[in-house]
Amino acid sequence: xxxxxxxxxxxxxxxxxxxxxxxxxxxxxxxxxxEETIEYVENLSELNTVGVPPTSHATRxxxxxxxxxxxxxxxxxxxxxxxxxxxxx
Amino acid sequence: xxxxxxxxxxxxxxxxxxxxxxxxxxxxxxxRIEKHNPKLNVYLTVCDPESAAGTGPLAGIPLAIKDNFxxxxxxxxxxxxxxxxxxxxxxxxxxxxxxxxxxLVQGKTNMDAWAHxxxxxxSDYGPTLNPWDTTRVPGGSSGGSAAATAAALxxxxxxxxxxxxxxxPASWCGVIGVKPTYGRVSRYGVIAMGSSLDCxxxxxxxxxxxxxxxxxxxxxxxxDATSAEEAVPDYTAEMKKKRTFTIGIADEYLEGVQEDVRKxxxxxxxxxxxxxxxxxxxxxIPPKYSISVYTILQxxxxxxxxxRYDGIRYxxxxxxxxxxxxxRIMLGTYTLSHGYYDAYYKKAQQVRTLLIEDFRRVxxxxxLIMAPSGPVTALKLGEFEKYPFFGxxxxxxxxxxxxxxxxxxxxxxxxxxxxxPIGMQFMANxxxxxxxxxxxxxxxxxxxxxxxxxxLIDRYA
Numbered sequence: 259x260x261x262x263x264x265x266x267x268x269x270x271x272x273x274x275x276x277x278x279x280x281x282x283x284x285x286x287x288x289x290x291x292x293e294e295t296i297e298y299v300e301n302l303s304e305l306n307t308v309g310v311p312p313t314s315h316a317t318r319x320x321x322x323x324x325x326x327x328x329x330x331x332x333x334x335x336x337x338x339x340x341x342x343x344x345x346x347x
Numbered sequence: 348x349x350x351x352x353x354x355x356x357x358x359x360x361x362x363x364x365x366x367x368x369x370x371x372x373x374x375x376x377x378x379r380i381e382k383h384n385p386k387l388n389v390y391l392t393v394c395d396p397e398s399a400a401g402t403g404p405l406a407g408i409p410l411a412i413k414d415n416f417x418x419x420x421x422x423x424x425x426x427x428x429x430x431x432x433x434x435x436x437x438x439x440x441x442x443x444x445x446x447x448x449x450x451l452v453q454g455k456t457n458m459d460a461w462a463h464x465x466x467x468x469x470s471d472y473g474p475t476l477n478p479w480d481t482t483r484v485p486g487g488s489s490g491g492s493a494a495a496t497a498a499a500l501x502x503x504x505x506x507x508x509x510x511x512x513x514x515x516p517a518s519w520c521g522v523i524g525v526k527p528t529y530g531r532v533s534r535y536g537v538i539a540m541g542s543s544l545d546c547x548x549x550x551x552x553x554x555x556x557x558x559x560x561x562x563x564x565x566x567x568x569x570x571d572a573t574s575a576e577e578a579v580p581d582y583t584a585e586m587k588k589k590r591t592f593t594i595g596i597a598d599e600y601l602e603g604v605q606e607d608v609r610k611x612x613x614x615x616x617x618x619x620x621x622x623x624x625x626x627x628x629x630x631x632i633p634p635k636y637s638i639s640v641y642t643i644l645q646x647x648x649x650x651x652x653x654x655r656y657d658g659i660r661y662x663x664x665x666x667x668x669x670x671x672x673x674x675r676i677m678l679g680t681y682t683l684s685h686g687y688y689d690a691y692y693k694k695a696q697q698v699r700t701l702l703i704e705d706f707r708r709v710x711x712x713x714x715l716i717m718a719p720s721g722p723v724t725a726l727k728l729g730e731f732e733k734y735p736f737f738g739x740x741x742x743x744x745x746x747x748x749x750x751x752x753x754x755x756x757x758x759x760x761x762x763x764x765x766x767x768p769i770g771m772q773f774m775a776n777x778x779x780x781x782x783x784x785x786x787x788x789x790x791x792x793x794x795x796x797x798x799x800x801x802x803l804i805d806r807y808a
Contacts, residue, residue, distance in 0.1 A: 269677070276650060276680045277657070277665055278673055288677050295678055299639035302694050305632075305701060312696030313703060314543060315573060316529045316752025317777055322572040332437055 264293045350375055351499035352804045355408060355556045358502055362407050369407030369451070376409055376453055380500050383807055388475050389456055389491045389500055392422050396451035404559060406449030411501035413492045414455040415462055416547070417536040418442055421452060425538040426470040427460040429656055429667035439536025440568045441505060441547050448563045453501050456491025461653070461672050462507065462540045464488055465515055465741050466731050469671040474728060477519060478803060479767055483725040486516035489550070493520040496550040497800065498807045503560060504550040509541045510641050511721070511745030513548045514757040518720030518770025521759045521799045523787065524550050525557050528778050529752030530575035532561075533568030539652040541645040542573075544749055552800040554788040557756075558582040561780060577778050585781025586788045594619065594773075594786075595629035595713035600744055605723045607763035612719055615760045615771050615790075619717075622793055624786075627713055632705045636698060637746040638739060643682050643695035644750070650679025703751045710776040715786060718744050720757040720770035748774045756783040758790060759799040768799055 269288050273280050280288070350372075353361070361367045373396060384390050391414050412418060415425040417435035419442075424430040438446065459469040467490030468474040475490045477483040478498035485494040489506030493516030496504045506513050508526040517524025525548045532547045539545065549560035562582045568574045596616070601609065616626060653676055658664040668676070682691035709716065721744060734740050748755050754777070757770040775782045790796070 264681075268681075272677050272680045272684070275684065276654075276676045278668065278676060279666055280673070284670075284673070288674065291674060292678055292681060295642060296681075299642055299691065299695075301636060302639045302643075302698055305636060305698055307694060307697035307701065310697040310700050312693055313699040314696060316543065316699075316703065316750075317575060319530060319573060319575065324569070328569060 264289050264296065349804070351379065351807070352552075352801060353502065354553045355405065355502055355551070355559055358408050359404065372407065373409050373451060373453065376501055379807070380454065383498060383500060386476065386481065387478055387494055387498065387500075388473055389494045389498070390454040391424060391426065391457050391472055391491070393454040394421060394452050396453065403447060403449035405445065405563070407451065408449070408502060409451040409453035410445065411454060411456050411492055411495035411504035412442065412452055413458055413489050413504070413506045415458060415507060415538040416442055416505065417538070418452055418455065421455065423455065423538070425461050426458045426472055427667075427672070428471040428669070429663040430661055432662045435536075437536060440533035440570055441564045442536065444564050445505070456489075456495055456504065458491055459488035459671070460669055461538070461649070462488040462509060462512060463649070463671045463675055465511055466726065467491065467516075468728065468731065469669070471669055477725050478807065479521065480725065480765070483727050483767070484519070484731070486519035486721075486725065488512040490516045492550050493517050493522055493524065496520070496522045496552060497803055499804045503552070503556050505547060505560070505564070506550055507537055507545060507547045508749065509544045509546075509645060510749035511742040513546075513550070514720050514745055514755055514770070514772050515742065517550055517757040518759070518772070519725040519768065521768030521770075521803060522550055522552055523554060523557050523759070524548065524757045525561055525780065525783065526749070526755045527561065527565065527780055528575065528754040530573055531754065531778065531780065532564050533571040533574045535568055535570040541648040542652060543648060544645060544752075554586055554784055554791050555583065557787075558586045558784050575778070580781050582781060582784055586784040588781070588785050589789060590714070590782065590785050592624045592714040592782070592786060593712070594624055594626050595709055595716040596626055597629050597631045597716065597718070599631050599633045600718040603722055604719050605763075608719045608723065608769055611761045611763070611769045612771065616717070618794060619790065622789060629709050629713060629716065631709060631747065632702055634743045634747050637702065637750055638743055640695045640698045640702065640750050641742075641746040642678070642739065643691050644699070646675045646679035647683050647692050648679070649675045650683065699750050702747055706747075706751045706753060714775070714782060716774040718772055718774070720744070720772040724763045724765070724767040724769055744772070753777065754780045754783060756787050758787050759796045761797055762799065
């Protein structure tokens with residue numbers, strides 16, 4: 259991992275990506291807190307992970323499919339009154 | 348008989364023999380809530396449940412539900428002002444299963460906002476106070492559910508854990524908390540925090556009650572694709588198996604543990620040895636790495652999950668997010684952003700694989716792992732901030748098991764020199780919740796949990 263200093267521009271960029279509006283005090287606070295956190299998690303570089311596959315599901319469930327016709331509990335009920343809007347795509 | 352201290356099984360008998368009606372039971376707990384909630388701030392919403400005429404095992408019994416479970420027609424906030432006016436249009440699967448078993452929703456309990464925290468202090472509705480000492484926090488994020496169970500403001504409760512949010516508050520409030528295997532219990536309708544980690548689970552004052560609640564909520568759910576196909580055993584039968592266990596203990600999990608907690612660990616070990624269980628030294632990857640893995644994965648998942656609160660739905664704009672949510676979104680956005688993904692998110696997922704393999708290796712030699720439920724007993728309000736890394740360090744003993752998706756239980760094992768509850772946790776191999784209930788039940792039969800829960804209920808008349 260690369261040692262990284264979190265700049266004011268980094269914080270503003272992240273806030274834009276995450277659609278958050280930050281006050282001046284928050285910008286300063288997150289600069290130091292993010293840096294502290296990033297610095298801590300650098301300890302992972304002490305562990306060798308060459309060739310180790312990443313885990314996204316702890317008990318390794320994969321490829322879960324629905325049967326055709328599985329009822330959609332929260333689907334709209336089209337037998338009731340609905341609004342019809344013009345196609346947009 | 349003291350109705351407040353009654354177990355679910357005892358309430359079942361009272362209801363079945365018509366010694367009490369369901370509405371009397373609901374009123375009884377509502378009166379207790381009216382008396383103690385203004386001080387403790389356990390419930391955000393108190394319900395007026397219609398007593399169903401069901402015949403299930405929980406028919407007519409009210410439960411406390413953490414406020415991140417969607418409950419049809421009932422306000423569901425996750426303790427975040429952003430959801431202040433959100434009334435869920437549907438029930439979480441956990442809730443619909445409990446209702447099918449006849450349970451009633453007594454109310455929705457306070458938690459850290461969005462479940463971001465380990466103290467219930469980040470709630471946008473003020474902290475819940477620990478019923479053992481109201482200058483202290485109950486732990487979190489399921490602090491309200493743990494406190495409700497401890498002070499008998501409900502017969503039992505439902506909470507959820509991402510890393511410590513069931514075990515932690517159970518330990519600090521002196522009750523039982525079960526964190527099931529990831530996928531054992533459906534996440535459908537639970538307001539998502541860390542989707543690859545979140546696990547709903549029960550709080551209770553007896554192991555039998557935990558077994559009953561887990562039985563009802565566990566199992567494959569077509570609405571949660573990540574829920575597990577594995578068959579659900581009979582947990583009450585599992586609980587009574589009286590197996591003799593080989594229990595692993597790791598020095599890495601005893602570093603920096605408070606003296607009283609350490610003493611209690613040794614004491615509990617002795618009690619279990621007397622009962623015929625054997626202990627074996629094991630070595631695990633130091634928990635400090637789990638803090639890093641957890642921080643990266645969880646913040647990334649938080650930033651993704653909270654992006655749905657876009658100001659168009661749910662009534663409030665993103666300006667309604669408070670400090671902790673914003674901090675987590677910012678970090679998650681950072682680690683997932685272009686150029687850093689491999690260095691952080693992918694690296695953390697790879698170490699996650701190492702942690703899983705590490706536990707699998709250890710579970711070839713031992714049946715269970717025992718460790719303190721947290722390095723210290725309940726902290727004072729505001730004390731978390733004094734600890735490094737904004738208090739994240741408090742979850743150090745929960746994170747490895749949570750990242751691996753393992754099941755665990757926290758049981759009350761004693762009181763410290765300030766008369767605060769101490770808890771011990773047991774972790775087991777995947778889908779071995781039965782073994783956890785077994786060890787808990789054996790300990791309960793032998794020690795009665797040293798009368799801890801009764802002591803507190805006597806103080807909350």
